[in-house]
Amino acid sequence: MKLKSILKNVAIVLVAITATNTLAQDGFQGQAVYMSKTTVDMDNFGGREMSPERKKMIMERMKSMLEKTYILDFNKTESIYKEDEALEAPGGRGGFSMGGMSAGPIYKNVKDNKLVQDQEFFGKQFLIKDSLPKLEWKMSGESKQIGKYTCFKATATKKVDAADWTNMRRRDRDRDKKDEDKETTEVEKDSTKTDAPKDPFEEIEIPEEIEVTAWYTMDIPVNNGPGEYWGLPGLILEVNSGRTTILCSKIVMNPSDKNDIKEPTKGKEVSMEEYQDIVKKKMEEMREMFRSRGGRGGGRRN
Template structure:
């Protein structure tokens, strides 16, 4: 039997088995671990000692490594972060700012093509309402095992939200030669701390799109997945997107105590575009604030005070 025919037979067998989960009150809970890597060297880390790097990464851990639960039925799901205690210092500075970019509880309804997300941003509560984002998934035919589930691979190009901190990087970070050439000139600046604060936001950029790889199982035939991901003929168990990996660690089907999948309702209702504009304005305010401080600091230095 040819490989393509073998794969087709496997798909049919898995899909047939999946109908055992087709009862009217079917529900499942999937547990995911998310991890985002960050290259400290692209954010001034080359001048830091290993101890300093480790201290910063420890403070950032709660934002780079997260645990989520996805509660789903045949048409709906809620995806929310599991609460965890913060280590000392994590709620301040850069870490405190990043917490305002962390997605709140998400609700997806594949039948009504609706996505709702509760989001707190700098003390204000929003309810982002939008249609489900659609990706042009390409099925590759590759398979692998995740736990007890046979998974298939799919890829897609995804537009990136310009406020998504997981894909933020330093502008021109790959141009190492240029950075080295400018190193001596940068070291001559008398107030490197203020310079870094002033320029950090200006130097950050986000790519317009990234490639996403998904692994889904037809043994659980629901059109769901972690976060904003969905649209495949089976539950998505793994996502690889830029520097972020989301991996399912446990699945409970038809739990003894079923959880009501509630539609979020807290916060000021806005569209995704309106929320992005709010974030953009806030970032511009912060850029002006830090720039103003840097300017005043430079003025004092010029007067010799």
């Protein structure tokens, strides 16, 4: 048993040395392909009244938005993460599109603690420049195999931003009995409320925080990962965040055709906080517009 333990430790050291030597090469660069999938519970958004055929049709239409392929090009300190252009729908600009939002490339520089994100919002181009979001990762020691790579588990709690539509959920009005009783009392006082159209913004909410689980491999000791994720002693190969799973399906070390890793440059420069404020104001504007039109959406009154 002692000999077996020694051999195991020697193997770990050899892997670490090999990985370090790979990174030490001049012009080192790698490329990782990720599959991103977001699930939607249709029952929470009026799906209970829909037929199975109707649900299936809607999910098929949403498939291109909920299932994406991304490419992460990375070196020792930088990375660029963007949707695979070869699979992009005709006429698209890359990234997902939902409610007037379209996300472009995400650039990270772990040495300079820098994040730059290309973001389109209701026809306006923004360039989000900020420091890298820092998560307090907790290592569990748990491991699993992803492809040929041994990966280790880490978890963290992440604040959810106002533009994160993937974590929208139906508001649970039974969570707080006091709020429910108060709402009932208000409805009884104002009988006109029962005839008023439902405000869709009242039916949904975005949680303040969610738990994120990441699996990283020290076989590729770069402090990077898909999207905004980073901060672990190895490349992150899998992320589970809310209803979204991002899984690495392919890795190429030092590819013959290397893509440029450059910051996006187009758009109005804003910080992440400033962009969040813009999103919140737009959502409130849409809500007020809905109310002023009596809940009839975007149609004009005759």
